[in-house]
Amino acid sequence: MSKQLKGAIVNSKSGVQNTIIDLLLKSIEKGVFNAVLISMKTPAKDSFVYVLAEDKSLIKDGFILPPTMFVQGAKAVSSITRLGKGNLKIAVIMRPCEVRAIIELAKLGQTNLENITLISIDCPGVLPSSDFLDNPDKSIKAFNEAVKNWDDSIMRPVCKICDKSSMISGDLHVGTLGAKKDTIFIISNSEKGNEFADKLGINLKDNIDTWLSQVKKLSEEKRNKRKKLHEEIKSKIGGINNLVETFSQCINCHNCMRVCPVCICRLCYFDSDNVKFPADDYLFRAKDKGSMRFLPDTMLFQMGRMMHMSISCVSCGACEDACSMSIPVAQIFSMIADETQGLFDYVSGRSLDEPIPIVDYRKEELSEVED
Amino acid sequence: MTKDEFMPKIIAFLCNWCSYAGADLAGTSRIKYPPSILPIRVMCSSRVDPLFILKAYLNGADGILVAGCHPGDCHYQEGNYYARRRFAMLKTIVDETGLESDRIRLSWVSASEGQKYAKVATEFTDQVKKLGNNSAKNKIFL
């Protein structure tokens, strides 16, 4: 980040959740925001969903760090401001990968951030949806324990290897790591963030070195785990036989594509007329080996999707949770995404000023791929 | 009507050739009926997609009325027959999901039936008043 981060140490004696909710309520009172996009428990208490709320009693029931991420937050934000900035000033509080996806969507013209203030929070990970669905109450308790101890052993596989779980790409960030007891860091990364702090009487002049060093340490550890797991995945899926075997159970339901925040096409190429052929074409292909899986082109879908979106993948893991056949899609796609983004020294959603590499070029580059 | 009395909001889809004209006639004849109806003119009752009725219901409309020409008199020959079938389908779904099917109603009102229109409006308003406010108005998790 080229901007200088500015931080304040804020009293959080009432708990991190209550402190932030109070700040949000105060900011609505002062007219800094008109509404908040925050996670809430469903009436049946069996899940957490995003709610755009302006009513105080609703916001009081919000969760800034819910144990599940059934809907990737970027999809929620995009649904509100895809068609324009609207008149409401909205505060959005989400995990770093969701904020990164929102930034990426802004670059893709899928969301207008003019009236949105993005607030992220240090993230220990999120529970796999199947574990949560088995026993919601037990899971919530286990998650709260895990947050206390910053323990990622029960989180999504891609969360366990996430080295960007404290990355700041939005306007504000709530830093819980490295903070003294009963305090948190409120860190601003933009003009909007500075204004927020100013209007709420938060003086952004404190030293955030302890947060920075703790984050650096944890990211290093995660990066090592990440490299290791990615090597394992490469050997597991490497080569056409392993690839086909890994995706053999795929039923082409396309759930992964539809829950992905950066898969934005209203009509996906792989659902369009381009993949519908006359009967005898299919028969002709089947005759090649004497038998052909129907519908064919499962690998084309998976690798095609990789090619289309890996440059913007934020490794959130929504795809793996949604997969009806429990294929480790997120682990595979996040490994590929690291490679494709690494080619351009790009990190998806890191900054609004960085264009997506596929729509940019240099006159001299990548000479290793041409001849 | 007292200040606190509940005046329901009833969305009425009225077909241009019959029921809308009938409603007009009720007006020009100065026949009184409760101010609960919000009319929407459609060319034919078969223009009414069941999704319109559903959306109105879920947005909190206390009642939804669909009114068209009498069967056999449709300006487009057959529209109201299809409308009747779609309405029967929607009623079944609304019943099966435990929603209040008395909040939706299908009536046939011809262009000369100003009295009937007022009667339908009055009866339906009374029926909906008994059901009270549609709680879908306040639901956040819809």
Added chain:
Amino acid sequence: MTKTLKLNKSTDEGVIDLLRFLLDNKKIGGVFSLKKIEKDKTVAYCLITDSDELKDAVPFFPLMPVNAGNLLSRFTLKSVPKKPIVAVVKPCEMRGFVELIKREQGSLENIFIISFTCGGVFPTKTQVDKTLYKNIEKYWDSAKKGEIFSDLRPTCKACDEFVPYNADITVDIVGKNDFDKKCLMFLNTKLSEDLTKDFKGELSTGDLDSKKIEKIKLDRLNEKKKLYDEIGEKLNGIDGLIDIFGKCISCHGCSKVCPICYCTLCEFESPDSEYKPSNFESELQKRGGIRVPPGTVYFHLGRLTHISISCVACGACDDVCPVDIPVALIFKKIGESLQKRFDYVSGKNIDEKIPLITFNKEEFTEIEE
């Protein structure tokens, strides 16, 4: 009395032998069937053109990774095959295909259907966690006795449409206690008689054992009543709907795997259903808060109005739902109620128009006023 073909071998072997005969003698261009693929023997539908590949075919395997109605529709959507193709599909898959044909999404021309009396399928997740393979023997035991196996899709346990309508060949399986030794096929159409003309087997006449079928039907109806009562309690108005569909993440997976949902661009994904910023503002003013993405209950009720008239209760929607909402049972219950009201059984008769595109001059007087 229907013409029958009997073979002194297991039903699996008998049907595969017939398919091999038809392929080898070039009477057909290909076979659609479930088949074991890949090293881990995943079961998936395959288009088979070489009879050698039939060795891995498992046409009656109790799994439905995809509703074959979708596959046959895709196969015949752009054009029909020049040579006949045989498809071995379950009764609900055939009915799904028939409903799609009524919507001009496919054709039965040169498609020859073999179906069977169906004992139900396992949920797809049992193939993932391998419990299917642990339970498969017990499944076949139950199928022999015509009993409902415990770990099936709920819609299968409650299915009383397990005898196929209008297949070219019906294979007797459920309740047939010697299906592992004898193969009995009913040749329902002239086409099936022609195609099997030179195939070696004992020709005779007969009908499905109606007493046995009635008993199985009764068991299924009892199970259906139980499941309907359970779900019926939850379907109680706006609050009930919010409770059931609260965890829905609007992934629309249920719509994508449904055979009847064929729209390339779904109404609920089109710009028509998109909320503008002004919509959010007015909703906030009215309610103080709104769930995002909005329109969850609207999507499900709307999908009911679109497809429940043709729902074949296959249960594919249940299996694909990432948050375990009992969509299939809800759609089955409401679909059945709706179809009864119009005296319609979805997929039963290809010449019967979908009730919403036809009418009688006098009907439903009870709903009009």
